[in-house]
Amino acid sequence: MNCLICVGVAERIDCTGPWEERDCPKCGRYRVSDKLLLTLMEQGQIFDITKTRRWLNSKRHAGCTPVIEIEEALLVP
Template sequence: MSCLICAGQAESVECASGWEERRCSVCGWYRMSQSLILAMMEEGQIFDTERMRAWLVCRRQLMPIPTIDASQAILAP
């Protein structure tokens, strides 16, 4: 399975319906909404990987497994 942020190797983790969960050795453990994934694919968008990783580090201070949906996505221009 691949990381949804950096496209590197990641482990897929079973989670609630409507979400995808990954454990990447570089990006860490996170959960992303399937609707965001589909919207990004339709629009040909990708993440600003470095900014997204920094955001995940900050979010982990509040919750062990950060969740990413459209309101939190940091996309590359």
């Protein structure tokens, strides 16, 4: 399976709900909403790897897996 951020090799994690979860050696463990993935695919967009990794790192605390939803992705400068 591939990382949804950097497209490197990543482990797909089974999760419930409208999410895709990955554990990437470079990007770490995270979830992305299905709605965001569909929007990115429809628009031919990709994640900015550096900005996304920085955002994920800022959201990792107390062992929680960061979740990227469409609202966050549209607001990240």
